[in-house]
Amino acid sequence: MNRIITLTTDFGVGDGYVGTMKGVILSINPQATIVDITHEIAPQNIEQGAFLFASSYKYFPANTIHVVVVDPGVGGARRPIAIQNGETLFVGPDNGILPMAIWGRPVLDDATVHESLPWAAGRPPRMARMGNLPFLSFTAIVHLNNPAYWLPTVSNTFHGRDIFAPCAAHLSLGVPIQALGDPIRQLTRVGPVPNVRRLTDKALGRVIHIDHFGNVITNITEQALSGLDRERIVVEVGGKQLTGLKRTYSDVGSGQPLALVGSAGHVEIALRNGNAARELGIRMGDGVVVSVAG
Amino acid sequence: MNRIITLTTDFGVGDGYVGTMKGVILSINPQATIVDITHEIAPQNIEQGAFLFASSYKYFPANTIHVVVVDPGVGGARRPIAIQNGETLFVGPDNGILPMAIWGRPVLDDATVHESLPWAAGRPPRMARMGNLPFLSFTAIVHLNNPAYWLPTVSNTFHGRDIFAPCAAHLSLGVPIQALGDPIRQLTRVGPVPNVRRLTDKALGRVIHIDHFGNVITNITEQALSGLDRERIVVEVGGKQLTGLKRTYSDVGSGQPLALVGSAGHVEIALRNGNAARELGIRMGDGVVVSVAG
Amino acid sequence: MNRIITLTTDFGVGDGYVGTMKGVILSINPQATIVDITHEIAPQNIEQGAFLFASSYKYFPANTIHVVVVDPGVGGARRPIAIQNGETLFVGPDNGILPMAIWGRPVLDDATVHESLPWAAGRPPRMARMGNLPFLSFTAIVHLNNPAYWLPTVSNTFHGRDIFAPCAAHLSLGVPIQALGDPIRQLTRVGPVPNVRRLTDKALGRVIHIDHFGNVITNITEQALSGLDRERIVVEVGGKQLTGLKRTYSDVGSGQPLALVGSAGHVEIALRNGNAARELGIRMGDGVVVSVAG
Numbered sequence: 050m051n052r053i054i055t056l057t058t059d060f061g062v063g064d065g066y067v068g069t070m071k072g073v074i075l076s077i078n079p080q081a082t083i084v085d086i087t088h089e090i091a092p093q094n095i096e097q098g099a100f101l102f103a104s105s106y107k108y109f110p111a112n113t114i115h116v117v118v119v120d121p122g123v124g125g126a127r128r129p130i131a132i133q134n135g136e137t138l139f140v141g142p143d144n145g146i147l148p149m150a151i152w153g154r155p156v157l158d159d160a161t162v163h164e165s166l167p168w169a170a171g172r173p174p175r176m177a178r179m180g181n182l183p184f185l186s187f188t189a190i191v192h193l194n195n196p197a198y199w200l201p202t203v204s205n206t207f208h209g210r211d212i213f214a215p216c217a218a219h220l221s222l223g224v225p226i227q228a229l230g231d232p233i234r235q236l237t238r239v240g241p242v243p244n245v246r247r248l249t250d251k252a253l254g255r256v257i258h259i260d261h262f263g264n265v266i267t268n269i270t271e272q273a274l275s276g277l278d279r280e281r282i283v284v285e286v287g288g289k290q291l292t293g294l295k296r297t298y299s300d301v302g303s304g305q306p307l308a309l310v311g312s313a314g315h316v317e318i319a320l321r322n323g324n325a326a327r328e329l330g331i332r333m334g335d336g337v338v339v340s341v342a343g
Numbered sequence: 344m345n346r347i348i349t350l351t352t353d354f355g356v357g358d359g360y361v362g363t364m365k366g367v368i369l370s371i372n373p374q375a376t377i378v379d380i381t382h383e384i385a386p387q388n389i390e391q392g393a394f395l396f397a398s399s400y401k402y403f404p405a406n407t408i409h410v411v412v413v414d415p416g417v418g419g420a421r422r423p424i425a426i427q428n429g430e431t432l433f434v435g436p437d438n439g440i441l442p443m444a445i446w447g448r449p450v451l452d453d454a455t456v457h458e459s460l461p462w463a464a465g466r467p468p469r470m471a472r473m474g475n476l477p478f479l480s481f482t483a484i485v486h487l488n489n490p491a492y493w494l495p496t497v498s499n500t501f502h503g504r505d506i507f508a509p510c511a512a513h514l515s516l517g518v519p520i521q522a523l524g525d526p527i528r529q530l531t532r533v534g535p536v537p538n539v540r541r542l543t544d545k546a547l548g549r550v551i552h553i554d555h556f557g558n559v560i561t562n563i564t565e566q567a568l569s570g571l572d573r574e575r576i577v578v579e580v581g582g583k584q585l586t587g588l589k590r591t592y593s594d595v596g597s598g599q600p601l602a603l604v605g606s607a608g609h610v611e612i613a614l615r616n617g618n619a620a621r622e623l624g625i626r627m628g629d630g631v632v633v634s635v636a637g
Numbered sequence: 638m639n640r641i642i643t644l645t646t647d648f649g650v651g652d653g654y655v656g657t658m659k660g661v662i663l664s665i666n667p668q669a670t671i672v673d674i675t676h677e678i679a680p681q682n683i684e685q686g687a688f689l690f691a692s693s694y695k696y697f698p699a700n701t702i703h704v705v706v707v708d709p710g711v712g713g714a715r716r717p718i719a720i721q722n723g724e725t726l727f728v729g730p731d732n733g734i735l736p737m738a739i740w741g742r743p744v745l746d747d748a749t750v751h752e753s754l755p756w757a758a759g760r761p762p763r764m765a766r767m768g769n770l771p772f773l774s775f776t777a778i779v780h781l782n783n784p785a786y787w788l789p790t791v792s793n794t795f796h797g798r799d800i801f802a803p804c805a806a807h808l809s810l811g812v813p814i815q816a817l818g819d820p821i822r823q824l825t826r827v828g829p830v831p832n833v834r835r836l837t838d839k840a841l842g843r844v845i846h847i848d849h850f851g852n853v854i855t856n857i858t859e860q861a862l863s864g865l866d867r868e869r870i871v872v873e874v875g876g877k878q879l880t881g882l883k884r885t886y887s888d889v890g891s892g893q894p895l896a897l898v899g900s901a902g903h904v905e906i907a908l909r910n911g912n913a914a915r916e917l918g919i920r921m922g923d924g925v926v927v928s929v930a931g
Binding site: 345347349351356376378379380381382383395396398399400401402403404407552554555556590591592593594603605606616 | 647648649650651652653654655656657659660661663664667671680681709710711712713714792793794795798799
């Protein structure tokens, strides 16, 4: 059965781990079309993983099966899960990447986190839980605890091979998600809440990805800028200030830095014909302030 | 419709950009077979890109569609184009890589550049234009300016996703190239003319690629050596001299350097069981002289 | 004819070498499904190559064709070969990787090497030859010396493109292995015998791979530990001692090192949420001692 399965991991491609997962999938469904999204997510970086995966998976056909494995907790208590959202299926560990990538994350200030999101109220942000919230339009979330769809032997350290790949392959053959395990009502979020703070006249965020070209991508989306005068916007990061949001790299001279809204809809800092992160000394996690010139 | 589409870019594989392009292609033509040639071209390196792509694409079936995106001018004035050359289709920005890879580049001395190539006469080399020359056997060149074959929304910074991938996918479904935009008669070449100077008794070139093994590949092809006595050839680069062209790496002892004609037909410097570039201190762009021992 | 062909090399993915091999394969069999296992084997590292390939290929369907090219002797005297083992086909140079990966390597002490293996007796370990031993269950081994199944022109430096890829593609079309060349009865092993020394109360081995996460993988398999009390096991490497074999990474605190049997069945040293090789100063080839606490 010809169905697309994508793979997104922090495995790298040098060790054969990804090739092995493909072998497992093709052993179950030789007709599957397997596509790599990326295998270079920083180990355990849930926020970067959610950003990179979200920027890419929306461009695949709706009936694609997406396997996302960033899994520092492998072999421990965290659950393997599958999510069906409309026609699309997602498979991975229950650590927050999938809901962040599927349903986005609201632009919040600290007050809103604790006032409007029932699941966050009264809990420390690092262990917030996402419940069956009204804005979540999923069809089903399942705990992948039916061993009939795993490999016969399951290791303690490579569930990508032993659980996620075979479950995805069985889904690609048309097995209904409900067969793969028990329903789940509460997803777990691991790691810090990646909130952007939107104040009246500014947005506060941070650097969540630096790409191959040295472009610096922040967690501040275009929507988070609504109401700010784009001509007078000032982006501050790593002690540098950039004024105005440009359209594209060639809007400035060679070697000049610029801020723009990148192709994934996030505020980005670039350097024409150069590496912005290196030249400007910006690193993952650095704070970013978008304000309006007085 | 099963058709092969290759991808050659300077995007790297870590950011999901390539995976996203594959999602776009498969959303339009789920039967396409997509193959990566390389995504590690040095940013903006037209000459290296043309070399790597030319060394590879000729081994694909004639009816393949090749997408080549090294695109420092994205979002600016440079045009997105498609070229049909016989059965083969090429898609990418109009910056010189495609004609260099498809029609090669003549071995020239400075005089020849200005005498025999009408398109170069009287123009500064950096902005030379290639016209509808007799030796160009193309069938059609088209400006990809028909938005019906783009994604509905086009960003200013990621035409690989928004224009090149969807156009290639539509071509793979059998859409004729003429439907994708207006015909073009003049291609633009960006960047330095990568000429090899062939004098009576020597050829002058430079290092255009250093591969994974540290093999140093020059822009001097086997043809550029015609008339030189191969037994007495001396290759000079980075202050080192190598005498004779060997057949293969094991023609010298372990740890010994050698010059040979590599698998792509270019003069190459290697080090048996070692990294020539590192051991000999050779870098991209270094000058190379091939002469004959007196 | 839809058949899976896997590729395992030390070529890296930046130079287009792998893409070129795929072009050759698809030119001969456009229906082939090509899967990368890894292209990051350390140049000439037969032992690492055999480990990574063996850990992965067993997860593919039995009728897969596996191409393995780690080939420092390309263009020299070493033979290109194909091996049929049951339904599975293997293609690569005759340098020891394939038999090591297919038939494993016994746990030996020095005496056993010279006493029980006729092919090793009286020969220096570095050039040991593997004969038609009873425990080798292959169906056929063939010297790929029939040029009808090569590319028309064969270079001296890229047999992956010119011999291995086309031979694999022809095999995928159903050409019998015997057609590709003459039968071979003696395989050659190049490089050191990768023996683990198992003494009464300990096993001596070494580090054969360090993965993307910094996990340190040894050549000591779970089987080599039989008879040792796993609770009291002490793993020594790089001057550090780790007591006990854990189940998985989360069995220790964040930042703590541990020893475990990894997903490929080898003793492995890891560091929870960190890079064991870097933090503990362990490198490829370092000696490893597994003993039992007194």
